[in-house]
Amino acid sequence: MRALLAQVTGGLADAQTTDLVEVLEAVGPTNLTHVIAPYMGVFFIAFFVAIITTPLMRMLAIRNGIVDLPDLKRKNHIEPVAYLGGVAIFLGWLTAIGLAYFVVSEAEILRQADFNPLRLIRTNPLVSIMLGAGAITLTGLFDDIYGINPRVKIGGQLFAAAALANYNVGTQLIASVFAIFSIDAIPIPWDLPMVGTDLLPMLNYILGTCLIAAMVLGGCNSMNLIDGLDGLSSGVTVIAGIGFLCIASYVALNNPDPAQDPIRIVVCLALIGAVLGFLPYNFNPASIFMGDTGSLLLGYLCVASILLYANAGGQSLLLVTAGLIVFAVPITDTSLAIFRRKMQGKPILSPDSQHIHHLLRRSGLSVKQSVGVIYLFAGMFAALGYTMVALDLRWRYVLAVFFVLYGFIVVTAYKYGRQYALLHPADKPIVDEVVLPEAIDGDSKEEDDANGADASEASAESKTGGSTTHPGQA
Numbered sequence: 146m147r148a149l150l151a152q153v154t155g156g157l158a159d160a161q162t163t164d165l166v167e168v169l170e171a172v173g174p175t176n177l178t179h180v181i182a183p184y185m186g187v188f189f190i191a192f193f194v195a196i197i198t199t200p201l202m203r204m205l206a207i208r209n210g211i212v213d214l215p216d217l218k219r220k221n222h223i224e225p226v227a228y229l230g231g232v233a234i235f236l237g238w239l240t241a242i243g244l245a246y247f248v249v250s251e252a253e254i255l256r257q258a259d260f261n262p263l264r265l266i267r268t269n270p271l272v273s274i275m276l277g278a279g280a281i282t283l284t285g286l287f288d289d290i291y292g293i294n295p296r297v298k299i300g301g302q303l304f305a306a307a308a309l310a311n312y313n314v315g316t317q318l319i320a321s322v323f324a325i326f327s328i329d330a331i332p333i334p335w336d337l338p339m340v341g342t343d344l345l346p347m348l349n350y351i352l353g354t355c356l357i358a359a360m361v362l363g364g365c366n367s368m369n370l371i372d373g374l375d376g377l378s379s380g381v382t383v384i385a386g387i388g389f390l391c392i393a394s395y396v397a398l399n400n401p402d403p404a405q406d407p408i409r410i411v412v413c414l415a416l417i418g419a420v421l422g423f424l425p426y427n428f429n430p431a432s433i434f435m436g437d438t439g440s441l442l443l444g445y446l447c448v449a450s451i452l453l454y455a456n457a458g459g460q461s462l463l464l465v466t467a468g469l470i471v472f473a474v475p476i477t478d479t480s481l482a483i484f485r486r487k488m489q490g491k492p493i494l495s496p497d498s499q500h501i502h503h504l505l506r507r508s509g510l511s512v513k514q515s516v517g518v519i520y521l522f523a524g525m526f527a528a529l530g531y532t533m534v535a536l537d538l539r540w541r542y543v544l545a546v547f548f549v550l551y552g553f554i555v556v557t558a559y560k561y562g563r564q565y566a567l568l569h570p571a572d573k574p575i576v577d578e579v580v581l582p583e584a585i586d587g588d589s590k591e592e593d594d595a596n597g598a599d600a601s602e603a604s605a606e607s608k609t610g611g612s613t614t615h616p617g618q619a
Contacts, residue, residue, distance in 0.1 A: 180394045188418040195237030195422025202229040231439025237419030273312040277305030285438035306361035315353030318455035367475035368444030375429035386417040388471035388527030389450040470530035
């Protein structure tokens, strides 16, 4: 390889050629697979558990009426679709993480002399992530089945964030930010209880906790917002998970940390495997939806994967920034939604049909084509985030490319959405090629026989447990 590069570069200095070879060898597929190979059992367990339990969850949802009914407005599937797909993802992920103790012989994941649960939560990020994932899953499950107050949903997400904060992930990241400005202490003239004479540790903890809460809330709800087309959020999660895995593998190759590297890789592999086991059932035409259970869980696990880079020492800020770039598609769509709704004077959480996937559908693309375009964007951002780390590029160059792509997407989506809003102030529905005749007839029947329609609607609500809307289609 060195001789080939010497011929290609034709006069490049030997030192520069050597550096380039080392970079290419470090990011080469052979080395990356060598790092990932010992943990592949985690992927297979997650995949097989998810692909087996997903149809079981579908049967359970249909038997109990936990389904999403088409309304020909924002939900145009041609028949009721079951929820509870998120439960299958959680079971696949949790089983893989639990069995990692036996599968991953190289990783001391849960092997500690003292199995005190409280100590495990505070000293092992994997246990903290599992605890938060359980809280998120229960929150989404109750919302899918019964429908809960948004404040309760936020409370569940904050509990999951507290589990991460208990491990002090965010405090390490805030400390890295202060280190950039050469701030290693903030002395105070008093010796305060639990604080001492240095205010910086307390400030790190407070700001770190706020950072974790903001990232968990943003990640969970951004993944929920893009869950509007069959296979969209699950596919984007797989692409982002592959990006996180590549970054974690590169860190393990170049800055090995026996205590943390296995955990980062295991979390990513379990996430990718579980979602890939669910994706065949969720791809268009979907036979099951993940619901809030799945979308909130995927957002949480993506954020947890990003925050695990915060304890990577001097590179933590670079790695977290790269992770956020990998996760840029949900962030972009959420930013657009917030900006759009504030400009229109609507509540931030109010649903609409102006998301990126809606705009792609209105442009004439089919569901599969629209999802494919967003997959392409997700792949571009994942490659950009990994390149930022692997090639050791200067932040300013990578961020310049990122903001150009980000700005182009945002401005284009805003222009198209504004034009459509002016031409269609009523926000007309996006109707697929196949439309339920029964649903169209039902509209005329409402005008002819209001009582019959009300009875039918009440019956539908009773069958679905009072929840007739798919949160992911909001």
